[in-house]
Amino acid sequence: MEKLVSVEGVCKSYGKRANGVSALQDVTFHILAGECVGVVGESGSGKSTLSRIVLGLEKPDQGKVFCMGTSLFEKEGCAMRELRQHIQVVFQDPTSSLNQRIPIWRSVLEPLDNFPLVVPPILADVRHSRRETAQKLLEIVGLEEQHLDRYPHELSGGQRQRVAIARGISLGPRLLICDEPTSSLDVYMQAQILRLLQELKEKLGMSYLFISHDLAAVRMLSDRMMIIQNGRIVDQFESRDLYSPQRHPYTQQLIAVVS
Numbered sequence: 001m002e003k004l005v006s007v008e009g010v011c012k013s014y015g016k017r018a019n020g021v022s023a024l025q026d027v028t029f030h031i032l033a034g035e036c037v038g039v040v041g042e043s044g045s046g047k048s049t050l051s052r053i054v055l056g057l058e059k060p061d062q063g064k065v066f067c068m069g070t071s072l073f074e075k076e077g078c079a080m081r082e083l084r085q086h087i088q089v090v091f092q093d094p095t096s097s098l099n100q101r102i103p104i105w106r107s108v109l110e111p112l113d114n115f116p117l118v119v120p121p122i123l124a125d126v127r128h129s130r131r132e133t134a135q136k137l138l139e140i141v142g143l144e145e146q147h148l149d150r151y152p153h154e155l156s157g158g159q160r161q162r163v164a165i166a167r168g169i170s171l172g173p174r175l176l177i178c179d180e181p182t183s184s185l186d187v188y189m190q191a192q193i194l195r196l197l198q199e200l201k202e203k204l205g206m207s208y209l210f211i212s213h214d215l216a217a218v219r220m221l222s223d224r225m226m227i228i229q230n231g232r233i234v235d236q237f238e239s240r241d242l243y244s245p246q247r248h249p250y251t252q253q254l255i256a257v258v259s
């Protein structure tokens, strides 16, 4: 199967070397087309640094990231922009990722407005109309027409996260990075958003890099899992093998904490 993303020997430090923080150390993994790879780690283990690097927002000090066979940091201008269109992200806090001053329908369209020539297959029949495009995107994430003209503060946290997901899928990306997408929600909403992500994975066939400190959530959605500790991937396995006795001692510690 096609390797959609390859991360090879990535290292990243912040601050001066002697007393700096090593956020990622020799990180290597890949994501296949249509696959969901989960990353679990404690606070400060390097998860968000990894997502920023795969998004192309931060350069690694060492190592390479390939997206669809092209090195992410060797491209510039239009080529980089085109590559970025295929990697989208949903962050933890939907409130800060949505503009409070514009209605939901305009927020949903922002990524498409930045790429006016992109017509993802799911929007082919409505792309001629901005309003219909926004409505279709909301429908796909389980919101209704009545939500189009509301402002972010007029929605619940779970509904705002659905809007953020609608934006995330609007360009028909090959990879959706979900960086703690359920952490700001209550348990009931968390389950709903996980179910939505699961449905979208099946419907749209995109890959996910699903980042969380929640072992159970990651296991539910992921085909494969990686455990990150102090910037290093210490364990990688098929999700069904989470409880295998062969797991790394640190993975076993994480399991013990939640069981």
Ligand SMILES: Nc1ncnc2c1ncn2[C@@H]1O[C@H](COP(=O)(O)OP(=O)(O)OP(=O)(O)O)[C@@H](O)[C@H]1O
Residues within 6 Å of the ligand: 014, 015, 021, 022, 023, 041, 042, 043, 044, 045, 046, 047, 048, 049, 050, 213
């Ligand atoms: N811009 C930065 N400047 C300095 N240090 C940073 C910066 N970004 C991250 N770090 C440090 O790098 C390490 C990894 O941080 P990162 O945010 O990637 O971890 P995380 O696993 O996402 O944590 P959390 O779950 O709390 O968000 C931490 O020690 C953090 O303090």
